[in-house]
Amino acid sequence: MRRSPDDLFTIFARTSGRCHVCHGQLVYTNYGIHGARGAWHIEHSRALARGGTNHGNNLMAAHIRCNLRKGTSSTRSARAEHGKRKKPMSFEQRERALTRNTAVGAAAGTAIGAVVAGPPGALVGMLLGAAMGARREPSDE
Ligand SMILES: [Zn+2]
Known part of the structure; x- marks a missing residue:
């Protein structure tokens, strides 16, 4: 889905530029650039396949690798793999x-x-x- 720079920044700022799954640093300008340092995606905290939506607080910044690895599993279990419970x-x-x-x-x-x-x-x-x-x-x- 295409997003405006404002939307992207709102989502990026929600976790102060950190991956909501592993809390690692993201690089704002590497949005969607596979293989780049700190490359990130907009991740559905609750997967669409599990009834998640495309708005508001369901959208979080995550490393591309964390997003792909998480798939449709829950945010709770994805964060637990990194010893995290909350979003940054x-x-x-x-x-x-x-x-x-x-x-x-x-x-x-x-x-x-x-x-x-x-x-x-x-x-x-x-x-x-x-x-x-x-x-x-x-x-x-
Ligand atoms: Zn991550």
């Missing part, structure tokens, strides 16, 4: 998780720094904690 986070979800990690890191750093070295320690701890939280990769197992 969307770009929006990743952004929110990063903000949350930074805030949690700052709060924890402030508390630890205050205990260790009083008010100056609290300030240093807050900055270190925020920096560590911001670097933490959002988890989406």
Whole structure:
């Protein structure tokens, strides 16, 4: 099925450019290019043969090889082969998780720094904690 660039990007962004089956990185410009690095397809999370539809949340980005391998089996069992249960986070979800990690890191750093070295320690701890939280990769197992 032909899709507009907007549709493609919406589907790509839904999993922040990662394969919804194995969570590996996809390359946006390699859509449909067999054999290219990060080549991807639009995959029906619930296969059409199993009553899935062509719209909305049933459409997910997946490596071409993951899509072909999955066939009509369930998303749950396909992801389980890679030790995954959920789809990767969307770009929006990743952004929110990063903000949350930074805030949690700052709060924890402030508390630890205050205990260790009083008010100056609290300030240093807050900055270190925020920096560590911001670097933490959002988890989406
Ligand atoms: Zn994959």
